[in-house]
Amino acid sequence: MNTKFSPAGIPGELIDAVLDHLDNDRVSLRACTLVSSSWRSFARCHLLRTVVCRPNAARLSPRHLASFLSSTPDVVPHIHSLKIIGSKTASEIEVAVEDVLPLLSAFPNLKSLSFERVPLFTRARPNDPPIEAAPLPGSEPLTISLCAIDYTDSTESFFRVLKDCLGTKPIHAFLRFASRDDHSSFPAFLNALGPKITHLSCNLLGSVGDVRMLTGGPGSDDLVYDERLNPHVDVPPCTSVTDLELYLTGSGYAYPDTQLMLLWGQFIASGELAKFLAPDAPIRRVTLRFQRFGPHTKATERMLSDLLSPSNWFQCIDWLERLLLRFRRLETLTCVLCDDGFAEQYGDYLPADPTPTAGSSVGEVIGREEEYAFYESFVRRSFPQFLAKGILRIQRA
Numbered sequence: 170m171n172t173k174f175s176p177a178g179i180p181g182e183l184i185d186a187v188l189d190h191l192d193n194d195r196v197s198l199r200a201c202t203l204v205s206s207s208w209r210s211f212a213r214c215h216l217l218r219t220v221v222c223r224p225n226a227a228r229l230s231p232r233h234l235a236s237f238l239s240s241t242p243d244v245v246p247h248i249h250s251l252k253i254i255g256s257k258t259a260s261e262i263e264v265a266v267e268d269v270l271p272l273l274s275a276f277p278n279l280k281s282l283s284f285e286r287v288p289l290f291t292r293a294r295p296n297d298p299p300i301e302a303a304p305l306p307g308s309e310p311l312t313i314s315l316c317a318i319d320y321t322d323s324t325e326s327f328f329r330v331l332k333d334c335l336g337t338k339p340i341h342a343f344l345r346f347a348s349r350d351d352h353s354s355f356p357a358f359l360n361a362l363g364p365k366i367t368h369l370s371c372n373l374l375g376s377v378g379d380v381r382m383l384t385g386g387p388g389s390d391d392l393v394y395d396e397r398l399n400p401h402v403d404v405p406p407c408t409s410v411t412d413l414e415l416y417l418t419g420s421g422y423a424y425p426d427t428q429l430m431l432l433w434g435q436f437i438a439s440g441e442l443a444k445f446l447a448p449d450a451p452i453r454r455v456t457l458r459f460q461r462f463g464p465h466t467k468a469t470e471r472m473l474s475d476l477l478s479p480s481n482w483f484q485c486i487d488w489l490e491r492l493l494l495r496f497r498r499l500e501t502l503t504c505v506l507c508d509d510g511f512a513e514q515y516g517d518y519l520p521a522d523p524t525p526t527a528g529s530s531v532g533e534v535i536g537r538e539e540e541y542a543f544y545e546s547f548v549r550r551s552f553p554q555f556l557a558k559g560i561l562r563i564q565r566a
Contacts, residue, residue, distance in 0.1 A: 184208060188215045219250040224262035224287060231268040238275055248276050255286035257517055261319055263288045266327045270302055270334055281312040288319035289327040289354070304336025310367065311338045316345040317375075317518075318354035328361035339409070341368035346375030346438075347518055352396035359445045363406025371442060372416035372514055374460075377434030380518045382427060383420040383462045393430070398441035408447040413496075414456040415439055418511065421463030421534075425472050432476075436489050443492060452496040458508040458566075462519070465540040467533035477550050486551045494554060502555045503562040506544045507537070541565055 188211055191197045201212040223229040231253065238245055251272060255261045264287045273279065293300055318324070340362055344355050359366070374380055378393040400406065417435050420428055446452065476486050493502060535543070545563055555561040 179207075181207065181211065184211045188212060191215065214247045217244050217247040219252065219281075220248050222251070222253045223256070224253065224264055225256035230262070231264065231272055235268070235271050235275070238272075245275060246278055249278055250281040250283070251276065251279060252283040252285070253287055254283070255317075257286065261286060261288050263290050263321065266291045266300065266330045267293075270300075270330070273305060273334055274303060277306075279311065280309070281314070283314040283316075284318060285314075285316040286319075286348075288321050288324075290321040290323040291326045291330060293323075293326065300330045302330055302334035305334060305338060306336070308337045308339070310341050311335060312341040312343065313358075313362075314343040314345065315351075315355065315358060317348040318351060318358075319348070320350040320353040320357070324354055325357040325361065328358050332362050332365065335362075335365065338365070339367045340365045341370075342366045343370040343372075345372045345514055347380060347515065348375065349394050349396060351375065352394065352398055356398055356400060356445070360400060360402055360406050363445060364408055366407055367409050368412040368414070369407065369410050369446075370414035370416075371439075372418070373435040373438040373442070374416065374418040374431070374515065375518075376438040377431055380515055381520075382423065382431060383418070383519065384422045393434070398438065398444070400444050405445050405447040405450075407445045408450055410446060410450050410452055412454045412456070413446075413452050414458065415442075416458045416460055416508070416510075416514075418460040418462060419469060421461060421466050421469060423463075425468050428469060428472055439489065440492055443495070446496075448495070450496070451498055453498055453500045454503070455493055455496065455499060455501070456503045456505060458505045458510075459544065460508045460511040462511055462515075464534040465543075466535060470535070470543055473547055477547070490552050490554060493552075499560070501560050501562055502552060503564060504548045504552075505564045505566050506541055506548070508566045 184207065188198065188201065191201070195216065198212050198216050202209040202216075204212075220234065221229075222231050222234050224231070253264055253269070264284070266289070273282070291300065342358070342362070344351070344358070346355070374383075376394070376398070382392045417432070419432060423431065493499065548563055549556055549561070552561055
């Protein structure tokens with residue numbers, strides 16, 4: 170019997186299903202293009218799903234991408250995600266809305282748009298006529314992700330033009346705080362596009378201060394930001410949010426007092442974020458994702474347990490529950506323990522090999538199962554009213 174494997178005989182649906190598991194592994198996807206002509210065709214589509222523009226790099230700017238697309242129109246339908254990412258070290262190159270709009274209109278199947286480490290602006294002068302943006306067709310949601318956005322004097326104009334371009338598309342927004350300017354850029358985004366946002370996700374870590382605080386000791390106060398989130402509008406702009414997702418991050422490397430400051434700062438930021446949400450917003454689902462940088466230690470457990478003590482004046486956990494109870498239509502509060510997306514979200518902003526501080530007590534490291542057990546108990550004690558209502562859900566990441 171001839172049992173020789175023939176890749177050409179595999180149905181296309183199975184090839185596509187296999188490649189779905191490799192979407193974040195470009196090396197393997199490139200290898201799959203060498204299997205056969207049919208595999209090459211499918212792998213090429215997956216390789217093109219995400220396109221990254223780098224304004225600081227030669228021939229990788231939005232303008233160069235637009236030129237490339239005009240010469241290779243056959244790749245356009247395969248592009249689902251556009252990322253515009255600035256340099257980690259070089260000075261930022263501004264990104265103009267006039268260069269972004271042609272790209273958005275060129276991608277009929279675009280599902281995700283990301284900006285990171287770039288200043289957003291418009292070339293239009295104050296007295297120029299408004300920029301006309303043809304609304305994108307369709308009503309499918311578009312995910313917009315922002316991180317470390319340098320604020321300019323026309324960032325608000327950028328977002329207003331972007332809103333006009335999106336037409337009737339609802340927005341799933343993911344705001345990842347990583348710089349001081351995010352305190353100005355993110356409110357500008359929420360004020361302009363808030364009415365279109367149905368899903369709002371925020372990682373609040375970088376709202377407190379420089380994310381290097383996660384490795385800091387007693388001197389980390391110098392890394393704290395003074396800025397706060399402020400809508401600067403009379404009416405909260407986010408009126409259509411049904412799903413709210415907040416990431417809360419702790420550190421096993423930082424000094425215990427720094428850990429406490431980080432936690433409290435993120436709770437304050439969640440309260441400031443709530444100012445953008447209309448009191449009658451139809452929020453039905455809230456998800457709290459608890460992330461950790463470094464090991465889980467006994468020192469962290471002691472700090473968190475002290476927060477729940479009735480004699481502790483620092484009643485930030487009780488305050489968070491009361492904040493969430495304001496959402497009258499809430500159906501479920503889901504707490505995801507030990508979410509593992511931290512490295513992907515903030516890996517570029519932290520040292521590759523963090524050094525534990527003297528007060529971090531990393532010698533008292535706790536195993537994963539014991540950590541899960543602690544956090545499950547902690548969550549139940551933190552949200553007693555949601556537990557009593559039967560709408561508290563606890564998941565392990």
